[in-house]
Amino acid sequence: MITLSIKTPKNPMKKLHFAPLSAQEKELIKFFVKMAAILGVQRSVAEIYALLYSSPEALEFDVIQGRLGISKGSVSQGLRFLKGNGMVESIKVKGSRRERWKPSPSLAASLVGLLRNQVLPSLEESKPLLQKLVKEASDQNFSVEVIDRLTRLQRWNSRALELSTFLLLLPRCN
Amino acid sequence: MITLSIKTPKNPMKKLHFAPLSAQEKELIKFFVKMAAILGVQRSVAEIYALLYSSPEALEFDVIQGRLGISKGSVSQGLRFLKGNGMVESIKVKGSRRERWKPSPSLAASLVGLLRNQVLPSLEESKPLLQKLVKEASDQNFSVEVIDRLTRLQRWNSRALELSTFLLLLPRCN
DNA sequence: GCCTAAGTTCAATTTTAAATGAAAATTCGG
DNA sequence: CCGAATTTTCATTTAAAATTGAACTTAGGC
Numbered sequence: 001m002i003t004l005s006i007k008t009p010k011n012p013m014k015k016l017h018f019a020p021l022s023a024q025e026k027e028l029i030k031f032f033v034k035m036a037a038i039l040g041v042q043r044s045v046a047e048i049y050a051l052l053y054s055s056p057e058a059l060e061f062d063v064i065q066g067r068l069g070i071s072k073g074s075v076s077q078g079l080r081f082l083k084g085n086g087m088v089e090s091i092k093v094k095g096s097r098r099e100r101w102k103p104s105p106s107l108a109a110s111l112v113g114l115l116r117n118q119v120l121p122s123l124e125e126s127k128p129l130l131q132k133l134v135k136e137a138s139d140q141n142f143s144v145e146v147i148d149r150l151t152r153l154q155r156w157n158s159r160a161l162e163l164s165t166f167l168l169l170l171p172r173c174n
Numbered sequence: 175m176i177t178l179s180i181k182t183p184k185n186p187m188k189k190l191h192f193a194p195l196s197a198q199e200k201e202l203i204k205f206f207v208k209m210a211a212i213l214g215v216q217r218s219v220a221e222i223y224a225l226l227y228s229s230p231e232a233l234e235f236d237v238i239q240g241r242l243g244i245s246k247g248s249v250s251q252g253l254r255f256l257k258g259n260g261m262v263e264s265i266k267v268k269g270s271r272r273e274r275w276k277p278s279p280s281l282a283a284s285l286v287g288l289l290r291n292q293v294l295p296s297l298e299e300s301k302p303l304l305q306k307l308v309k310e311a312s313d314q315n316f317s318v319e320v321i322d323r324l325t326r327l328q329r330w331n332s333r334a335l336e337l338s339t340f341l342l343l344l345p346r347c348n
Numbered sequence: 349g350c351c352t353a354a355g356t357t358c359a360a361t362t363t364t365a366a367a368t369g370a371a372a373a374t375t376c377g378g
Numbered sequence: 379c380c381g382a383a384t385t386t387t388c389a390t391t392t393a394a395a396a397t398t399g400a401a402c403t404t405a406g407g408c
Binding site: 096 | 395396397398399400404405406407
């Protein structure tokens with residue numbers, strides 16, 4: 001049993017109890033943390049997503065905090081990040097202010113969302129810069145070798161940009 | 175002018191001088207640093223690669239250290255990383271112990287090298303884990319929803335693995 | 349419209365990753 | 379094979395990123 005203490009003005013000793021993580025949950029969390037690391041996504045975010053992913057029903061804020069043993073702030077920020085990238089959705093139940101969270105139906109769409117926000121902006125930003133560099137290099141009589149490299153770099157940038165744009169247009173699929 | 179002091183037992187006051195980075199070099203460095211950040215590659219490594227990329231001739235260790243203004247250790251480790259991933263090559267000139275460094279001819283091959291070393295291992299490692307999780311989930315009568323998610327996850331892992339393997343087989347091209 | 353539960357914010361802290369540089373190891377010209 | 383030049387190593391320092399939690403804001407049930 002995991003105990004989470006919650007301080008509110010009315011009830012400064014409120015305590016909630018949760019089941020500790022199962023072996024399977026722990027392993028799935030490890031998996032997501034590892035994959036997230038490749039994409040440069042922080043540990044706590046991956047943990048939250050993994051927990052939701054392995055839960056049959058949508059989970060409340062407190063449950064996420066309690067079972068993972070992380071802070072309120074991390075849960076709040078993590079959910080915001082995941083929601084902003086279309087990776088989780090919240091459900092509101094009438095008669096309660098609490099939201100309940102579950103992963104978005106399509107993992108593909110989720111990854112595309114991540115890609116759009118993490119990678120595309122950098123690629124787009126760089127396009128004019130590379131163009132300028134190539135121009136300056138030929139104007140200023142840089143060596144053929146260097147001009148050639150810069151041109152290839154520019155080509156790569158365009159390709160990556162096209163690829164990303166294409167991925168963004170992909171119809172949703174699982 | 176940038177001055178780099180080098181201490182050796184024989185000559186503890188040896189000094190080398192280098193031209194500061196040009197505006198173009200600085201911008202190209204910024205570009206590579208940004209791209210590297212997406213891939214989770216550290217700043218100093220990106221700087222080294224960018225400098226070599228924008229130089230018409232192969233560069234010596236000291237030149238890299240001096241012009242970038244980074245430490246010996248960073249240059250050494252950075253070059254090792256880049257070499258290990260097939261992104262740079264060294265040339266030895268007769269009559270001198272010094273190596274001279276330049277980027278590998280194919281940027282494509284370089285990126286593939288990075289992919290192979292950074293991403294593939296994690297994907298491969300995870301394969302059996304996911305298989306086990308799916309099996310346990312169905313053995314232990316998890317909800318259909320969760321079993322379904324885990325199965326989809328496994329499918330994604332396989333696809334990513336196939337894609338990576340495919341990329342590794344691509345013939346070299348610029 | 350109060351009032352409290354629910355959630356957010358952000359400065360302070362902790363944790364993690366990267367860079368440094370002196371000492372050790374290696375390499376090759378003489 | 380000696381010895382200095384060149385490079386590597388790695389304990390320490392520095393810098394960056396992630397996490398925490400108390401104070402604050404907001405939403406909605408009553």
